[in-house]
Amino acid sequence: MRKKLALTAILLGVALLTLSGCSLKSSRRFIEGKAAELSKVYPTENLEDLFEKFPDGFQIRITDTEKKDENSPTIIYQTVLNGISETKEIKGEITKESSLKNSDGKIEEEILFKGNVYYKDGSLHLSEGNSSKNKEKGDLKHSRLLMQEFSISRSSLKSLEVVRKGYSFETGSASITYKLKNEQVNDYLGLENDAQPNMVINIPETTVSGKNYSYSIIFRKDKLSYSEGIVGKLKGN
DSSP states (O other): OHHHHHHHHHHHHHHHHHHHHHHHHTSHHHHHHHHGGGGGTSSOSSGGGHHHHOTTOEEEEEEEEEOOSTTSOEEEEEEEEEEETTTTEEEEEEEEEEEEEOTTSOEEEEEEEEEEEEEETTEEEEOTTOGGGSSSOOOOSOSSOGGGTOOOOHHHHHTSEEEEEEEOTTTOOEEEEEEOOOHHHHHHHTOOTTOOOEEEEEEOHHHHTTSOEEEEEEEEETTEEEEEEEEEOOTTO
16 A cells, blocks of 8 residues: 555656646746847847858748738749858858649649849849749849848847647757837838737757757738758757
8 A cells, every 4th residue: 555655656756747847838938048049149230150050051931921911822932042061161052933723722832933043242042044944043132141131139038928848748849939029020021010920939849959950930910921040969968
């Protein structure tokens, strides 16, 4: 009988510790602390400075989506930039895609442009010869990243209204959504000065556990969505 009581007490203690750990990781303080580590790269005016923080290289993914109205197609810009440690080059690929639901309810997708892009002198540039291989002339919706201009810190996040937050015990990942009012961001996204888009910060398990540095930030307002994600291994980790 005593052995059963002792075992029950041990199991209860383990359960309480587990619940306590989950509660801590679900708190704003914990998740916001992880999100605030974005201050290491936001802002980085010269993207080449990222090699100092990620000596083995890094990758930046950008997705820019906009739909003017219900009858117009969704236009999606996707850019993948690779920071190559051996050459200190930052280059990659850009794709412009159109997506529209037809009368049958099926999604029709069309690649409008696909080409190479590189970073130089503070801006993104299309590689020469891209447009001759595509259905339309290539363009860059943004020649600079929001990462080069927008500042994130623990104090700035702390001042924002939290819309939702969460930690997944199953995956070990976390996310937090803020209501943001920032003229710099609104100007970059082409919104009204007083607009308040949602800013979602997604934090994968590898970042929560300290194994890697990986984040994605998504700005949403009505039919507009813009996201930047970065992944790399920080110097010294």
